[in-house]
Amino acid sequence: xxxxxxxxLLVALLAAILIGCGSSNPLADEAQSNLKTQDFEAAIAxxxxxxxQYPGDPLGYYYKAVALGELARSQDDPTERADYYKRxxxxxxxxxxxxxxxxNVPGEINNIxxxxxxxxxxxxxxxxDLATNDSVRSTVENPMKLxxxxxRNATNLQPDSxxxxxxxxxISARNKExxxxxxxxxxxxxxxxxxxxxxxxxxxxxxxxxxxxxxxxVVEVFERGKERFPESKPIVTNLADAYSRAGKQExxxxxxxxxxxxxxxxxxxxxxxxxKIYQQALELQDSxxxxxxxxxxxxxxxxxxxxxxxxxxxxQINELSNENEKLLAEKEELTxxxxxxxxxxxxxxxxxxxxxxxxxxxxxxRAKTHFDRRNRTSDNKKAAKFDEQGxxxxxxxxxxxxxxxxxxxxxxxxxRSLFQIYTFLGMDEKAEEAMxxxxxxx
Numbered sequence: 290x291x292x293x294x295x296x297x298l299l300v301a302l303l304a305a306i307l308i309g310c311g312s313s314n315p316l317a318d319e320a321q322s323n324l325k326t327q328d329f330e331a332a333i334a335x336x337x338x339x340x341x342q343y344p345g346d347p348l349g350y351y352y353k354a355v356a357l358g359e360l361a362r363s364q365d366d367p368t369e370r371a372d373y374y375k376r377x378x379x380x381x382x383x384x385x386x387x388x389x390x391x392x393n394v395p396g397e398i399n400n401i402x403x404x405x406x407x408x409x410x411x412x413x414x415x416x417x418d419l420a421t422n423d424s425v426r427s428t429v430e431n432p433m434k435l436x437x438x439x440x441r442n443a444t445n446l447q448p449d450s451x452x453x454x455x456x457x458x459x460i461s462a463r464n465k466e467x468x469x470x471x472x473x474x475x476x477x478x479x480x481x482x483x484x485x486x487x488x489x490x491x492x493x494x495x496x497x498x499x500x501x502x503x504x505x506x507v508v509e510v511f512e513r514g515k516e517r518f519p520e521s522k523p524i525v526t527n528l529a530d531a532y533s534r535a536g537k538q539e540x541x542x543x544x545x546x547x548x549x550x551x552x553x554x555x556x557x558x559x560x561x562x563x564x565k566i567y568q569q570a571l572e573l574q575d576s577x578x579x580x581x582x583x584x585x586x587x588x589x590x591x592x593x594x595x596x597x598x599x600x601x602x603x604x605q606i607n608e609l610s611n612e613n614e615k616l617l618a619e620k621e622e623l624t625x626x627x628x629x630x631x632x633x634x635x636x637x638x639x640x641x642x643x644x645x646x647x648x649x650x651x652x653x654x655r656a657k658t659h660f661d662r663r664n665r666t667s668d669n670k671k672a673a674k675f676d677e678q679g680x681x682x683x684x685x686x687x688x689x690x691x692x693x694x695x696x697x698x699x700x701x702x703x704x705r706s707l708f709q710i711y712t713f714l715g716m717d718e719k720a721e722e723a724m725x726x727x728x729x730x731x
Contacts, residue, residue: 314339316342317336317339317343317346317352320349320353320356321352324352324355324359330360332352333353333360335352336350336351337353339352347383347395348384348395348397350381351380351398351401354401357373357376357377358408361377361408366435367415367435370412370442371441371442378446384398384401405446406447408446409443409453413439413443413450413453415439416437417440419432419435419436420460420463437460437466440457440460444473451480451481454473454474454477458477459493462497467500470497471501474494477490478490488524491510492514495531498510507531507535514528522552525544526561529541529542529544529561538568538572542566545561546562556634556635556637559630559634560631560634560641563628563630563634564627564647567623567627569623570620570627573617573620574620583609584665587602587609591603617658627647628648631647631651632648641696642693645690645692645696646693646703649686650686652686653682653686653706656678659678659679660679662675663679683713683714687711690710694707701726701728702727705727705729707719707723708720708724708729
């Protein structure tokens with residue numbers, strides 16, 4: 290447990306405060322004497338009598354504040370100290386206000402800052418130790434929660450201490466108190482000069498907002514970070530991810546392209562950009578799927594409609610079909626761009642299983658698109674062509690998935706993809722093997 294002894298700094302400080310000539314206020318002298326014997330409750334009682342009988346003497350408020358600070362320190366639980374510190378701060382502020390109207394200002398008033406700094410040091414260091422020092426952490430339950438409590442006290446004692454807010458933000462995040470982490474980090478960044486703000490500050494603040502689900506705030510933070518540090522790859526990468534989560538895919542791709550231009554031989558940037566481009570393509574695929582469902586419903590209505598309604602329904606079907614053709618063309622363009630970037634990544638690093646898997650997904654989805662179009666057309670020649678292309682793409686997907694499992698045979702997701710394809714192609718033995726490797730029930 291926290292040892293209830295005065296730290297050496299505070300002992301020396303109080304000695305300097307308490308040694309000296311007595312005042313003309315006997316109740317203040319009594320409060321001072323009780324402080325010397327560390328009878329803090331009695332000191333408060335004497336100080337309050339002094340305030341009542343000598344309201345123009347700041348010493349009553351001063352000694353009350355010092356005693357409250359010491360009572361705060363006597364509490365093991367930092368949350369139980371908070372009210373004492375609040376009352377202490379109020380008493381110190383009143384002491385200074387009364388002193389401002391006094392003809393003779395007691396020397397003790399000049400020690401207020403020193404008392405608060407000493408208490409701040411105690412709270413701040415205890416908070417840091419509980420978060421970082423294993424020997425201290427092992428002596429208590431819930432050390433991180435206690436650490437947060439001590440650091441919260443530190444910010445209340447010295448609200449102008451930037452370092453207190455910064456550490457408090459980090460400890461709040463470790464406690465998953467992300468709203469407090471955001472508030473503390475923003476206070477820290479507003480207190481220090483712009484030249485002192487580092488990339489890690491934007492990364493931390495962005496992460497805190499991310500954990501709160503504030504996608505637009507994450508974008509805002511990393512946009513500011515990119516403006517300040519345009520060459521920072523972590524910030525630019527996080528900004529691209531933030532754009533993607535916020536549904537701003539074009540901005541995400543443009544931002545990733547900046548990274549690629551800065552470092553064209555970095556396979557990770559190529560892979561990430563290719564993946565983002567393909568995600569945009571998949572969004573178009575979802576739109577075509579929605580349109581296709583609507584076309585099917587309209588075709589049913591068309592078959593049941595009278596002649597006066599058929600023309601109107603046919604026009605709606607044609608409009609949706611034309612829109613789908615445009616969407617599919619745009620999707621194919623994006624898919625080709627994605628494939629190009631991913632293949633470039635593999636030229637640089639030919640042993641990346643994730644890149645092969647992504648190519649497998651691309652070709653598997655291409656095959657599905659061809660098969661869907663085969664099923665929707667009434668033209669036998671077109672149907673045969675779509676079927677042939679779909680089978681060609683599904684076999685290409687198989688090759689990419691096989692390369693992925695060759696490089697990472699423990700990855701069950703790769704094996705599941707192979708199981709689907711082997712099953713579709715009627716490759717029963719291989720499908721059985723893939724099912725076992727994927728950890729699926731037979």
